[in-house]
Amino acid sequence: MSSEGHTPSTDRFQAPQHLKELLMLRPLFCFMLMTLTTLFSPAFTPHAAAAIKPPAHAEKNEPQIEVRQIGSLDWHTDYGAAYKEARLSKKQLLICFELKTEESQSNFEQTVLASEQLSDDLDKFTRVVLPTSTNVPGKEENLLEHASFHHMHRSPGIAVLDLTNEESPLYSLLVSAHPFSYERAYSLDEVSTILSLPSGTITQRTMIYALKRHPERPQSVNAVPHNYLMHMSNVNSSTMARMHQVGHHNWTNRFHQINGAVGGLSSEVAVSGNGYTLLDVANSCIRTWRSSSGHWNSMRKHHRYYGYDMVQSSNGTWYATGIFVD
16 A cells, blocks of 8 residues: 655635635536535535536527538537537537637637547537637527636637536536637647547546646556546545645545455545646646655556546635556
């Protein structure tokens, strides 16, 4: 049995009240009932935007099926029609919110979205390109201002909704949010990384993305992602967030649970961090991990299975956990 040390981050901030997250829990009834659920479910992640469903398929509004070609592939230009197609075809919905100038958007489309290197991966998604001024179907509300798109920060960028499995707790939720900071569009390699991410919540996928894009390319995220390890990473991150303290709380029991469920020997890394976007948070955590040889040696190795997650506490600090099995 092994357990890595931890190095708490001292870079903390007090999040504005209106940005504090609710639970990372799929709504079972409606948005109002979800608020009541949070009062009685302290073990889950307080993460509102990850748990609020985006505006629905809007079939009642009879969306027009309009597409335009980018490279060799067709892209929807209507959110409602794209959502409906993704739902019926059981695919993830890839949304490109356009850059502010035609020149910037045209360059991004020609050099990245139209690339033949991405065509096979893009073809696995339902695709839609939308101006940032797009409204919720049938309403006057701006789509990017809807609570479910909170982590896009009303910016151009790439977002992904998961519509692959109605029985999954991820169904219809935002699972990737990559706003283009300072109007800098993502490169071909960065978009390729988004398209290759494993199934998971928005926090899990953001952490995995950040590790895959790290200059030193830690090999832990090139192992096999394991749903149970993702879950246990969330359990420890949620415990740290509730206690406002970095640590391997109840690790002995978790160690035996993991080894019993997955087999092999497990190890764990834990840390705290802060940031504006989810990617900022993930990179903050990684910088602290990188400063500890014990953490980084575990993260840089190729394991048999891995799981990562991060959870925000009530005071705005984020707590992250990685678990590996060999």
